[in-house]
Amino acid sequence: VLKVLSRIDSILQSPRAPPLIYRRSKGPVQNHIKENGQECGFEHLPLTIEMWADQLMALKDLHRSLRKVSLELVPWHTADPQDNKESIRVEDLQFIVDAILEEIENKEKNNQTPSLPTLFAIVSHFQKLFDVNSLNGIYPRMNEVYTKLGEMTNAMRNIHELLELDRSAPPTVVVDTVGKLCDIINENVTEQVQQLLGTQDIHSIIDKLEEHECFFPPFQALIQDLLCLLEISNLDDILPTVRNLK
Numbered sequence: 294v295l296k297v298l299s300r301i302d303s304i305l306q307s308p309r310a311p312p313l314i315y316r317r318s319k320g321p322v323q324n325h326i327k328e329n330g331q332e333c334g335f336e337h338l339p340l341t342i343e344m345w346a347d348q349l350m351a352l353k354d355l356h357r358s359l360r361k362v363s364l365e366l367v368p369w370h371t372a373d374p375q376d377n378k379e380s381i382r383v384e385d386l387q388f389i390v391d392a393i394l395e396e397i398e399n400k401e402k403n404n405q406t407p408s409l410p411t412l413f414a415i416v417s418h419f420q421k422l423f424d425v426n427s428l429n430g431i432y433p434r435m436n437e438v439y440t441k442l443g444e445m446t447n448a449m450r451n452i453h454e455l456l457e458l459d460r461s462a463p464p465t466v467v468v469d470t471v472g473k474l475c476d477i478i479n480e481n482v483t484e485q486v487q488q489l490l491g492t493q494d495i496h497s498i499i500d501k502l503e504e505h506e507c508f509f510p511p512f513q514a515l516i517q518d519l520l521c522l523l524e525i526s527n528l529d530d531i532l533p534t535v536r537n538l539k
Contacts, residue, residue: 349381356381359389367396 407415419425425434449467453460456470520526523534 352381352383352386356386356389359386359393363389363393366393 416428416431419431419435423434423438425431449464450460452458452467452471453462456467456474458467458470516528516531519531520528523531525531525534
């Protein structure tokens with residue numbers, strides 16, 4: 294027994310023992326057992342053992358609480374093999390804490406990883422924007438939008454090159470440039486019509502058009518009758534055929 298008590302005393306006095314657990318007794322000599330001239334104080338040993346037992350029970354409760362937190366934060370981790378064992382080690386708790394800390398660090402490093410509610414909101418927003426009634430229609434509509442976007446991008450790039458615009462020019466600049474070009478073309482067409490009709494007055498243009506409407510139908514009917522009468526189909530053959538008849 295003395296050897297066992299001496300062994301316990303050496304364990305309590307070892308550097309690995311918590312400094313507040315072992316306290317040398319200051320009581321009378323009869324409360325100590327001497328062996329080989331060394332004192333062995335054990336008056337606090339029952340309290341120490343009780344405290345250790347309480348800590349071991351608290352260790353199990355702490356392990357159970359950490360497992361609940363782990364299931365909430367990292368549910369994809371496999372079950373702890375210590376769940377079905379009575380003895381829980383500090384290493385087991387440290388393993389769970391490390392897994393939770395690693396997950397938190399990964400989330401902090403990658404804040405762009407969306408949550409399930411965020412993904413659901415994105416899908417719903419896409420359905421509203423592009424009038425998709427079911428989830429099965431999302432991928433076909435995505436492909437359609439991607440194709441249309443590619444066509445529009447190519448068209449805009451070609452228009453930028455034709456108009457000699459910088460590729461960074463916004464669509465509003467492209468529209469304004471096309472509008473100015475159309476105005477220039479319309480002005481040129483008006484000038485060409487005025488030169489063709491030999492007048493600069495819009496009322497004179499209207500009069501000439503009305504004269505054309507009055508003259509052209511009878512002239513066209515006369516030419517058709519001549520073609521039928523002379524049994525030819527080409528306007529260039531009318532004069533030679535008439536000369537031959539003379």
